[in-house]
Amino acid sequence: MKIKFIxxxxxxxxxxxxxxxxxxxxxxxxxxxxxxxxxxxxxxxLVDQHVQPLDLDDTPDVVAIQVYITxxxxxxxxxxxxxxxxxxxVLGGLHVTSLPDEAAAHADSIFLGPAxxxxxxxxxxxxxxxxxxxYVGDQRTLTGIPPxxxxxxxxxxxxVPNSIVVSRGCPYRCTFCYKDAFFKGGKSFYTxxxxxxxxxxxxxxxxxxYFLDDHLLGHRRFADSLFExxxxxxxxxxxxxxxxxxxxxxxxxxAAEAGLRSxxxxxxxxxxxxxxxxxxxxxxxxxxxxxxxxxxxLGIMINGSFVFGLDGDTPDVFxxxxxxxxxxxxxxxxxHIATPYPDTEFFxxxxxxxxxxxxxxxxxxxxxxxxxxxxxxxxxxxxxxxxAYQRFYRWSAIxxxxxxxxxxxxxxxxxxxxxxxxxxxxxxxxxIQLRRLGLMTPLLEAILSKVSRAEPERGHDSTPxxxxx
Numbered sequence: 001m002k003i004k005f006i007x008x009x010x011x012x013x014x015x016x017x018x019x020x021x022x023x024x025x026x027x028x029x030x031x032x033x034x035x036x037x038x039x040x041x042x043x044x045x046l047v048d049q050h051v052q053p054l055d056l057d058d059t060p061d062v063v064a065i066q067v068y069i070t071x072x073x074x075x076x077x078x079x080x081x082x083x084x085x086x087x088x089x090v091l092g093g094l095h096v097t098s099l100p101d102e103a104a105a106h107a108d109s110i111f112l113g114p115a116x117x118x119x120x121x122x123x124x125x126x127x128x129x130x131x132x133x134x135y136v137g138d139q140r141t142l143t144g145i146p147p148x149x150x151x152x153x154x155x156x157x158x159x160v161p162n163s164i165v166v167s168r169g170c171p172y173r174c175t176f177c178y179k180d181a182f183f184k185g186g187k188s189f190y191t192x193x194x195x196x197x198x199x200x201x202x203x204x205x206x207x208x209x210y211f212l213d214d215h216l217l218g219h220r221r222f223a224d225s226l227f228e229x230x231x232x233x234x235x236x237x238x239x240x241x242x243x244x245x246x247x248x249x250x251x252x253x254x255a256a257e258a259g260l261r262s263x264x265x266x267x268x269x270x271x272x273x274x275x276x277x278x279x280x281x282x283x284x285x286x287x288x289x290x291x292x293x294x295x296x297x298l299g300i301m302i303n304g305s306f307v308f309g310l311d312g313d314t315p316d317v318f319x320x321x322x323x324x325x326x327x328x329x330x331x332x333x334x335x336h337i338a339t340p341y342p343d344t345e346f347f348x349x350x351x352x353x354x355x356x357x358x359x360x361x362x363x364x365x366x367x368x369x370x371x372x373x374x375x376x377x378x379x380x381x382x383x384x385x386x387x388a389y390q391r392f393y394r395w396s397a398i399x400x401x402x403x404x405x406x407x408x409x410x411x412x413x414x415x416x417x418x419x420x421x422x423x424x425x426x427x428x429x430x431x432i433q434l435r436r437l438g439l440m441t442p443l444l445e446a447i448l449s450k451v452s453r454a455e456p457e458r459g460h461d462s463t464p465x466x467x468x469x
Contacts, residue, residue: 001127002043002060005031005152008067008074009049010365017367021428023050024437026163026212027153030093031066036146037120046152054078059085062126067093067103069178069341069364079106088131090122095361097182098343104133113137113182114168116145140187142168147200159437159444162204163212166197166226170214172242175279175345176307176338179214189218194225201230208445209259211239217251218242224251227258236448240264244282246291256298261448262331262417263295266305270324273312278346292328296405299450301331301417308388309338309381311374318384322391329404331414332421335388336366337381338373393422417447 007028011018028048035044047054056078063082067075072095079089083106092111096103103110109131111118117139125131155161169189173180180188191197201209216239217223230237236259243265246252252260267288269275275284295302306321325333340347340356341364350356355372363370367385369378376384391397402414431437 001038001041001062003035003038003045003062003064004058004060005035005044005046006054006063006065006075006078007031007048007050008054008065008071008078010068010071012074017365019425020432021159021425024157024432025159026210027150027155027158027161028066029148029163029165029212031064032149032152033145034064034115034119035149035152037123039123044149044152046149048157049074051157052154056081059087062088062090064090064092067091067095069095069098069361072102072361076103076106083108088126094178094182095342098178098341100134109133109135111135111137113185114140116142136185138186140168140183140190142190142192142196145192145196147203150203156435156438159440160208160210162206162208163210164197164200164204165212166200167191167213167215167218167222171218172215172282173279175277175349176340178341178344180345181341181343189215191219191222194222194229197226198229201233201235206441207234207236208441208448209235209237211237214240215242215245216240217245217255220249220251224254227251227254230258233259235259236261236445236450238262238264238448240266242266242282243286243288243291246294247286252294252300253298256300256450260298260300261450262301262303264303264305265291265295268305268307269310269312270321271310271312271317274307274310277311278307289328292330296329299410301414301448302329303332303334304330305334305336306388307336307338308385309369309371309373309376313373314375315380315384318388319391322388322397325392326397326401327404329401329414331401331418333392335385335392337369337385338371339364339366340371393418395419395423398423413447420447 010023028046031046035046038044065075065079075091079091083089088108090109090111091103091107092115096110097112100110100112109122110133112134114137115135116137118135118137122131122135153161167190169179169183170177171189239260241252241263246265268278268280268283272284292302304325308317340350350371356370357372357378358370369381372378373381398415398418401418402411405411405414431440
């Protein structure tokens with residue numbers, strides 16, 4: 001049996017928001033995970049439309065397509081094309097779970113929720129000639145899942161081929177979170193066995209890893225054992241954590257000892273009313289400054305996430321937020337326009353209030369305004385969002401933010417990481433076109449080498465200012 005796994009592009013290449021490096025970061029691990037359930041005699045192909053062309057002239061036995069909200073229309077066109085050729089088409093992913101009736105019109109079978117248990121059942125049904133129209137992922141366990149089919153991934157096409165996921169979901173239930181709907185009807189956060197996670201890490205070459213988990217520190221006992229197992233591996237890695245987990249106990253120190261060098265933190269808002277509206281309890285009442293200081297003292301760079309347009313925001317939110325991030329040495333920032341995704345509590349609230357402006361899923365990319373904000377006009381929200389990015393990533397702002405850090409090496413580390421991410425697009429484009437992203441790995445590892453803000457400058461005493469690993 002020949003199965004073709006497809007990840008349609010989330011953004012069209014001709015879009016003004018298309019950044020080749022952003023869409024060349026991580027391979028589609030979800031599809032590679034499903035491919036691991038195939039029999040040895042099956043033929044599998046994985047196509048990521050972000051980094052390679054999609055050939056539509058073939059006729060595999062099955063086409064499996066992963067659907068997010070902003071690739072939904074492209075996914076449906078691809079699905080309709082293959083069904084017209086007599087190919088059996090299955091659709092799954094966040095958008096399918098949120099709007100199953102919409103997706104079902106373009107598929108022979110749809111998958112709701114995580115598919116680690118339901119996809120093997122589908123394969124068995126298909127081989128018997130009795131596939132069902134709907135499969136629901138109601139078993140929530142990662143115990144015994146086979147190793148990811150990384151042989152289907154062309155590592156040369158990605159800046160971070162060593163991406164890894166060791167858990168599913170998140171222990172929190174924020175009202176705007178798209179993934180919350182994906183895990184409804186069952187356990188919303190669960191992890192691999194520690195030994196299985198460590199075995200997957202051992203299989204990855206090189207030093208650098210990127211954990212794509214929504215909350216790497218979400219299960220303390222698991223994370224503590226994971227970091228203990230990684231101690232001595234010589235790895236350096238990036239991941240995501242909450243403000244609460246950074247402030248509580250010593251887990252963030254354990255992560256740093258294991259090699260954590262950069263962390264994504266969802267600050268989301270500086271306004272407590274917004275955090276309460278979003279039910280973001282892991283941030284409410286927490287000391288952001290202390291969390292930032294703790295990370296910087298450990299030499300961990302911060303990618304801060306911020307959301308604009310919640311009901312507590314007024315037109316001054318953009319300048320206040322950007323200034324706050326710059327003055328605290330946040331290395332990189334991702335800004336988002338609040339977006340009510342289908343089947344979330346936020347969507348239902350806005351829809352019930354008559355505040356939704358469009359159901360054009362292509363616009364649900366956190367770059368466009370799709371609902372009527374309360375404290376400003378839609379045009380003010382869009383203009384303020386655009387200005388926030390421009391202001392945070394100006395050279396003068398990057399320099400100003402880098403000066404926050406104590407040592408010269410830490411300042412330079414901040415400067416090159418922030419500047420390299422946003423200011424060298426032609427270089428990234430050339431590297432991607434030449435299929436030489438692997439050459440950037442040593443540079444990334446060098447920037448991520450350990451340096452603590454607490455260490456003295458070289459020359460002040462006999463202690464070196466930088467400790468690289």
